[in-house]
Amino acid sequence: MSSAVVDTADLQTFIRAQTLLAPVPFVPEVQLYQAAEAIGLWERTEQAKGEIGLPPPFWGFAWAGGQALARYVLDHPELVAGRQVLDLAAGSGLVAVAAALRGAAGVTAAEIDAYAVAAIQINAEANGVAVDARCENLLDGDGAPADVVLAGDVFYERAMAERVLPFLTRAAARGAVVLVGDPGRAYLPRAAFGSVAVYQVPTAADLEDRPVKTTTVWRLGS
Ligand SMILES: C[S@@+](CC[C@H](N)C(=O)[O-])C[C@H]1O[C@@H](n2cnc3c(N)ncnc32)[C@H](O)[C@@H]1O
Numbered sequence: 261m262s263s264a265v266v267d268t269a270d271l272q273t274f275i276r277a278q279t280l281l282a283p284v285p286f287v288p289e290v291q292l293y294q295a296a297e298a299i300g301l302w303e304r305t306e307q308a309k310g311e312i313g314l315p316p317p318f319w320g321f322a323w324a325g326g327q328a329l330a331r332y333v334l335d336h337p338e339l340v341a342g343r344q345v346l347d348l349a350a351g352s353g354l355v356a357v358a359a360a361l362r363g364a365a366g367v368t369a370a371e372i373d374a375y376a377v378a379a380i381q382i383n384a385e386a387n388g389v390a391v392d393a394r395c396e397n398l399l400d401g402d403g404a405p406a407d408v409v410l411a412g413d414v415f416y417e418r419a420m421a422e423r424v425l426p427f428l429t430r431a432a433a434r435g436a437v438v439l440v441g442d443p444g445r446a447y448l449p450r451a452a453f454g455s456v457a458v459y460q461v462p463t464a465a466d467l468e469d470r471p472v473k474t475t476t477v478w479r480l481g482s
Contacts, residue, residue, distance in 0.1 A: 271378035274308050279320055281386055284354060285462040286327040289334055289361065292352050292383050295320030297466050305375065318351045319376035324461045324468065326351060326412030328475040329441030330358035332457050337362035339408060339437065346370065346406035348398065348427070349414045353380030353391055355441075359410065360389035368392045368406065399423045402430035412441040421447035432481025440480070443473035453478035 278301055279293040295301045301317045322330075333340055333355065341363035347356035350369035353376075360367045369380045369391050380393035403409045409431045415421045429452070432438045442448045443461065457477040463470065 268374070268378050268381070271375055272382050274305075275319070275375065275379050275382060278304060284322045284327060284330070286459065287322070287330045287334065287354065287358065290330060290354060290357050291386050292322055292354060292357075293320070293379060293386070294322065294352075294464075298464075299466070315373055317375065319371075319373060319379035320352070321464050321467060322352060322354050323413035324443035324463050324473040324475045325414070325441035325445075326354045327441070327461045328443070328457070328459045328477050329410055329412045329439060330354045331459060331461075332439070332441070332477045333358040333362055333410070339439075340364040343407040344368075344405055345408045345410065346398075346403050347391075348403070348409060348411040348424070349420075350380055350393070351376055351412070353383045353393065355410045355412050356380065356391045356393075357384055357387045357389055359408070360384065360391055361387065364408075366392070368394060370394050370396055370398050372397050399427045401427070402434050403427065403436055404431075404434060406431070406436055409436045409438045410440075411438075413443070413445065414440065415442055415445040415448040418447050421445075421449070425449050425452060428480050436481075438480040440478050441475060442478060443468075443475040448478075453480050455479075 345359040345364040356369035384391035
């Protein structure tokens with residue numbers, strides 16, 4: 261078994277070794293360290309850490325919801341320019357990078373997976389932007405001080421979805437603009453949102469049931 265991965269620099273070295281830096285299919289303005297397939301990467305991540313039961317390597321992929329949201333941000337820079345932006349459950353940091361590229365005053369990317377935080381850091385660096393990547397669960401709060409709260413592909417699991425909607429609702433109630441990107445995940449609380457854009461988003465080979473997913477950018481609150 262490989263020696264245990266212990267700090268952020270090790271995680272970044274591991275991610276660079278397991279991925280390729282390449283443009284995101286639906287968002288070619290952004291380059292990310294992306295994996296070719298999920299299961300083998302998951303196994304290698306567990307071997308490197310010397311643990312089993314790690315979360316899937318979400319950070320190695322640009323999920324359909326994140327791709328749609330990043331596309332929307334890049335095409336509507338007025339949404340984020342000069343504002344404080346939070347990318348919740350950022351994964352690779354794709355949406356955070358898009359916001360930084362379009363002139364956000366500050367971008368925070370929140371994750372609970374240390375590998376994702378390491379990936380966000382090297383992905384931001386690869387795109388020449390600054391993103392504050394934090395390993396922190398923010399779901400008990402309201403996202404302050406972010407003016408804009410963005411969340412790509414967060415409604416794939418019931419327990420998480422049940423915490424994300426109240427979080428987003430609190431953020432909207434204090435005046436934040438709240439947008440999510442979602443390709444029709446099972447736990448999307450559809451009635452809480454209004455559609456602002458719909459895209460046909462190419463997906464990574466072994467992640468989804470279809471090579472292209474109809475993916476919506478939804479807005480919550482006023
Ligand atoms: C399907 S991925 C989406 C990643 C990215 N937003 C995208 O669209 O490409 C979901 C991400 O949510 C993260 N996550 C799960 N619970 C979280 C929480 N409470 N706070 C922050 N991130 C969380 C996971 O670690 C994972 O990286």
